[in-house]
Amino acid sequence: MKNNYSHRLNLTTKHLTSLLILIIFILNTTKALSQKPNLKETTENAYAKYFNAERETIYLHFNKHTFLTNEPIWFKGYVYDKKNGIPYITTSNVYVTLYDKNGKEIETKLFYCENGMFTGSFDVDTSLATGYYFFKAYTNWMKNFKEDESFTSSPIQILNQHSNQETTNNKILDYDLQFLPEGGHCIADVINSIGFKIINCSGESVEIEGIITDSNDKTIMPFKSNTFGMGKFDLLMKKGETYNAIYNINGKNYKTPLPQSDALGYSFSVNNHINTNMVYITLKTNKATQALEANKTYYLAIHQNNKSSITELNTSVLKTEHTIPISSKTLPYGVNTITLFDDELNPLLERMIFNPKNKDFMRATVEKTSSSSDSIGIKINLKDNKKIATSTSLSVSVLPLETKAINTNKSIISNLLIDPYINGSFENSEYYFNNFDRIKALHLDLVLLTQGWSKYSWEDIKNGEQELIIPFDKGVSITGTLNEPIDEDSNYQVHMFSLVNNINETKYIDNNKQFNFENYFIADSSKVHFNVLKNGKKITDPKLYARVISSGKTSLNQLFSIPNTCVFETLPIDTVNSYNDMEFEGELLDTINLHTKIVDKKAPLKNKKAYIGDAYSIGVKIDSIQERMYSFVSDIIDANGFMSYQALGRVIIINKRPISIKAGSSPLLIIDGANMGTNYDIIYNMPLNQVDEIYFNKSGLGYGVRGGAGVISIFLKKSYGVGAKGDFKRYANTLITTGGFSPQKEFYIPLFYLNSPSNFMSYGAIDWKPKLTTNENGSVEFNIKNTSIKKLLLIIEGFSINGNLISETKELLLD
Template sequence: MKYEDKIIENNLPPANLIGVAIEASSFMLEKTTIKVKTNKSSFNSIQLRGLNLVIHKDQNYIVEPLNINPDNLEQIIVVNNTDLNPGINTIRIIDNELKQWSERQIYISPISKKNYDVIKNNQQENNIKLAAFSNLTNNMVSISVLPVETKSIDDNNSIIAGLTINPYIKTSLLNSNYYLNDVNRLKYYELDLALLNQESLKYDWEYMKLQPPTANYSFDIGINLKGTIANPLKSKSFHKVKLVSSKEFITASADVTENGTFEFQNLLLTDSTYVNLSLHKQPNFEYVDAKLALQVVNRKKLYNKVFTGLIEKNCNSENDTIKIVNFDLPHFKEKTIQLKEVVSKNKKKQLTYGNILSNRMLRGHKIDLTNNSSSILNFIEGNGFKVERTIGKIKIYSRLPGVLQLPTPIVYIDDRQLYFDYYELEFLKMDDLDEIYINSLALVPSINNNLGIIRIYTKKQQNTYSKKPHPNSFFVKDAFSKSSTFQNLEYENASSNGFNNFGTISWFTKTISDSNGNFTFDILDYNKKNCKIIIEGMNTDGQIFHEEKVVQLK
């Protein structure tokens, strides 16, 4: 084979006289065509054993018996890609005695197309506001904003390859973004060639027959909550238990067994989270008053490979290290002394967040001993809003006389907007709050009939272990760590090669788009003409995406 100015030679493996061949074409984007063929010598050896086409990924599989006969030694099977699993799928030809005759891997694209357009919206002093538009609603995304010349990423950085390809092959796919960014039929064909050229597959069939894979670390994909119903109940299996976590945007239901038990599996809950449970009767999902008990059943797990620190014998000596490039690195303001603000003592309590632009048109309240006895919902109700309380749901409306359909406000907790429900407010105690900014008549640019803004700021150190707000609320301890916001460092010079190579303009670890698929975010103005934006995440259908865009800033 000739490649550029090189000629690569290698011996082809010897052909087997007895065997089964697989041809597969999965890069048509909608259907996968699989051709299975053999020869007459092979047919005489396998006709009594029977052959099956097996397509599998993880615990999901398709088994299709093959019908090969002496007059027709090949068979074509067409499978809709929607019936296969996104990512790497393994095709195997297995006979009825579980002997494998052939194998290969194909890739089914999980990529969600036509996601985001990003533009500069406006600029206020040193902050640039960017707006992202999409036709996909309620996406959870991570946004990295970097200099255009950045060397901190390469073609191997991709959430798509990291989740759908690399776990299923022996060595990580090189230059994965070449295949997965700006996808087309030719790129998928080249990815198929890359998969075909693996020396061997990661998971060996003969070994799996002897040692079937087992799930030993279920906590890694979510915690499991198992519970019982304390009340005597007829026809238990005709009931379901509903779980709501407003903090995590999770709503789930579980069947009740005849023993009165139920279980929720693989929940991604952060530490110190309340979940609310309720019992409902089928088929109309009628609420049933009952006492429910709950426990976490898979939380305490030991790690398979615990990190114990660097082992010196496994590290190369300094003489063995080859320095390829001496990159310029960014310099930080490490020796800069930050002066504290001068605070003038006054009888009037100073508001911490009062100077934020979005709070200036709202009435600020410092929460102290004089106003922390009531609940947050009573406080909201006493400041121009109407609050409706039902089991498992809280509704808030702005009071307007003579209006049939009352508008709803925009509610934030620590700058995190509540999108789907206000039930999380039921769990907040006034002594956990620092400040509240509120205005029932604040105008909100929206097509969702919004009117009014409520901004709630919690105290930095809060004890959430204290009280349970509802008898069927369960407090989840020792779960996944909370998401923390990225705090950028200060750079000495944002015009240096070091900043352009490895500097970070901003990083938003977790952003959720609104019901229209849009969101905005602010970045600091580093006096750049443009920037590189990387958007990664998952939509509500489970499709993951990775997009890289250059956005004009001037």
């Protein structure tokens, strides 16, 4: 019995052991299966994470593209939120760099951007030789990304009559005919869709036609490009066969081989222009590939930035030609990238398409409204899908109709909607987006087909979210050091003041004798003044060092890409008539000699109408009598309706009877038009003899709620005001800023054009209006200079608050 029991026990133990092993195997297998990654979800997450961070796209609208020496280059910048398709309101610091044609940096400027827009200019001095130059615009934030997100302009030509004319040794134009299989591959025994484009050595397209032949020189089919040197044809490529293109340009015969077909793989063709509501994607393969890739899951992704749509494809049910219809309504507006992945997420094919999504671009009508000897009134009416386009920001360049100074290769539409996604260049943008229709959609599709794969590589995208280590710039910072011994038992402050920049701030100096003023909007080459206070008392002649820190001025991660320039058509210098080599900032007036007669009369108040609020003020002209009565500015304030006293480096001013409870009891202080708010430290121990006039407005009328506690306006004498040689001598240190924001310059016509009407007709600009905004009726009115030219060309560009775009060229004939 015992042996029998033992036998049964051993048998039971063996069964239990086997059962346990089976259970463990099943559990492990289930766990492994459950842990197998969902590749569709992986792909969607990769796109979402990689493009999660906001990306800016910049466009510069130049008033023209050819400039003479001593003529400024004016432009307006537009910053666009690529992911959301609206103006990018976060950006404040934009850098613009001028390069010569060899990629050498000439000058970099910082511009202040507000609500997605900025304006600026570069001077063309005699150091810039005749030739082609380029602008690059970028932000510090763009350095976080591997791709080059910056803007590069079309060539800007400068004509300098004092420099040697550029010549080229390249007498024969070379041509490059490229055949680009749709998706990237040709497959044997498959009807392949093949795009082509031909360019010269400057990247410019030419129109051609020719024939396709096999290895026996037998003609298979003809081919012909459109006007822009691009085309597409279908070709059945037999296994092992080779094909060539035969064509003739300017009497010279050329022969170019087509790409070899692969024995295995996939190709596809995309049709999105016959039916505007659908996109048809046809996958093509041969039977050998079908057998080899059976029972696998492929993934077809259509994506734009962080948006993606992934379709799983079972290879066993795919035919040798398999069409997949996609509703264009489900796709984002603009450029979409189609990518085919295999079962291990290796990209096999890629192709970009443009989805118009029943959207149109804003349209403008232009009319003359008035005319005088000085100016012409112009009105622009804007429509957005037949609706009134309100709150649209515009820049308008007004040129003679026969101008030679304009280049329409780039526009705000192509730059914001196409260029951010492609590796190459996009030419002739004006043609594609002016009255966009099905024919132009077909031609635009050829552009994207011949661009090849997207700028954004899957090798980068699959790694997910990028590390963002460089922050957004907000203004510039001033950092400094006190270079003298300090008393550890005392506290030290530095007082920074600048009327030009509307700055009046005080910061503590730390134990390392350092101070830092962060995120200020400081104009370049402006004066910033400093005082050092020890326990509230000013130190005489402290040794202070300060400088402007601008974190984004360094170059982008990507080097400047030098455009091909082998056959730039340089305008010959002798076509530019001689003009005086003079630099004008404006018009020069004749000298007027004034003869004065001394009279015993009190000088009138000259700033009474400086601001509407001063009309409600009591104005005081500071003369010798006032200076004898009051030593300091705070003294005269105390004698004119306000309580004022100063101590330990601080000034306190109180309105005895403030009008507004919200405003408190502290009046506004305004100096030479700069609002100091309620920080009065700037007038600490300010001698009254530095002041020209003071206006006391106890009620604050004319200043709204902010003036409820009254307003004190001070106008300094010229010898002490902004720009004076002894600008604020009471300050121990003055910093002339470098690396700050470039100041704005108003447009003017250089006077040398007056001596050469023919130059003006060819290269001059009549007017430049970079800051126009449409009203509630979708219109904007403005005046231009009357130059007696009757035929005008208006280049209009801009965007609305909801991101819709306009780029139009309009002719205006004046009576």
